[in-house]
Amino acid sequence: MTSFNKSVFEKSEALFFDSRINLNVPHDSKCKAQLSESHPSCKHFYIFEKKSVETIYSDLLEAKKQGQKKFVVLIDPDKLKLGHMDRLLQLAVDCKVDYFFIGGSLIINDMLDEVLKQIKKVSNIPLILFPGNSFQLSYKADALLFLSLISGRNPELLIGKHVVTAPFLKVSPLEIISTGYILIDGGTMTSVQYMSNTLPIPADKKDIAMSTALAGELLGLKLIYLDAGSGAKNTISTEMIAHVSSVLSVPLIVGGGITTPQKVYDNMMAGADMIVVGNAIEKDVELITDMAIAAHQASEKNKANHFL
Numbered sequence: 001m002t003s004f005n006k007s008v009f010e011k012s013e014a015l016f017f018d019s020r021i022n023l024n025v026p027h028d029s030k031c032k033a034q035l036s037e038s039h040p041s042c043k044h045f046y047i048f049e050k051k052s053v054e055t056i057y058s059d060l061l062e063a064k065k066q067g068q069k070k071f072v073v074l075i076d077p078d079k080l081k082l083g084h085m086d087r088l089l090q091l092a093v094d095c096k097v098d099y100f101f102i103g104g105s106l107i108i109n110d111m112l113d114e115v116l117k118q119i120k121k122v123s124n125i126p127l128i129l130f131p132g133n134s135f136q137l138s139y140k141a142d143a144l145l146f147l148s149l150i151s152g153r154n155p156e157l158l159i160g161k162h163v164v165t166a167p168f169l170k171v172s173p174l175e176i177i178s179t180g181y182i183l184i185d186g187g188t189m190t191s192v193q194y195m196s197n198t199l200p201i202p203a204d205k206k207d208i209a210m211s212t213a214l215a216g217e218l219l220g221l222k223l224i225y226l227d228a229g230s231g232a233k234n235t236i237s238t239e240m241i242a243h244v245s246s247v248l249s250v251p252l253i254v255g256g257g258i259t260t261p262q263k264v265y266d267n268m269m270a271g272a273d274m275i276v277v278g279n280a281i282e283k284d285v286e287l288i289t290d291m292a293i294a295a296h297q298a299s300e301k302n303k304a305n306h307f308l
Contacts, residue, residue, distance in 0.1 A: 069299035071097055071275055071291065072255075072276040074277065077103075091289060104191075116141055148178070184227065185228070190256075191229065210244050225252075241272055256276075258275060260280075264294040
């Protein structure tokens with residue numbers, strides 16, 4: 001193994017693992033580097049000190065065990081107006097938002113790292129990457145949902161892209177959380193449906209959704225994510241959520257088309273362990289307050305019922 005020039009680490013920003021994947025490396029990351037000869041596409045291969053404990057996932061498992069619900073704000077760097085960022089972060093901190101998901105179907109600008117840096121400056125809320133493709137990676141986040149689109153039959157999104165990114169994620173400082181992503185018909189063509197070139201599960205086929213989610217868990221996936229897609233006209237029904245939740249032992253995430261605090265509450269009480277809201281907050285950031293209140297109320301009620 002060839003040694004690597006120490007001066008490389010004195011650069012303050014990102015280096016490229018290869019021409020396809022931009023993994024931004026903060027200059028203060030504790031790492032040692034070496035030139036890799038084992039992977040043909042690798043130019044520079046970093047080995048980071050991995051966390052010994054899966055902190056975020058452990059917290060999610062413990063929360064599920066206790067009947068506690070989690071409220072997540074999804075930030076799409078392409079859609080975010082940085083002028084609104086301060087207000088969003090203030091509300092998220094004040095209302096005790098549990099996590100930020102960061103990502104989108106495209107991300108066509110350079111805002112990913114900037115958004116992550118801004119959030120880190122003012123908040124300790126964990127940052128979890130929700131990548132729409134293998135380019136949406138940054139070491140400035142805390143964790144990454146390693147998404148497999150198990151509702152579709154597109155092999156690239158089921159396993160193909162994962163093969164390309166796996167060697168880099170293995171040695172990254174990110175906590176990697178394997179996630180079965182299930183697209184549910186939300187009544188309109190969504191960005192994720194178009195970009196993934198897959199058909200969503202029909203909204204009334206709760207048995208198919210349940211069987212797909214169960215297959216994902218049995219395959220070893222750590223989370224199941226039911227999503228109607230950003231801007232969906234219809235949310236996932238509480239009947240489907242309850243049906244899917246009833247067979248799972250891993251945490252269940254639900255998102256897509258959730259626009260009211262009542263929907264947040266109802267979906268949590270139906271069995272969702274985490275609710276993700278993005279599009280509605282992009283339109284009206286003040287919704288964070290009432291949605292967070294609804295989430296906390298659902299969490300407290302569910303915890304009380306959990307131990308009866």
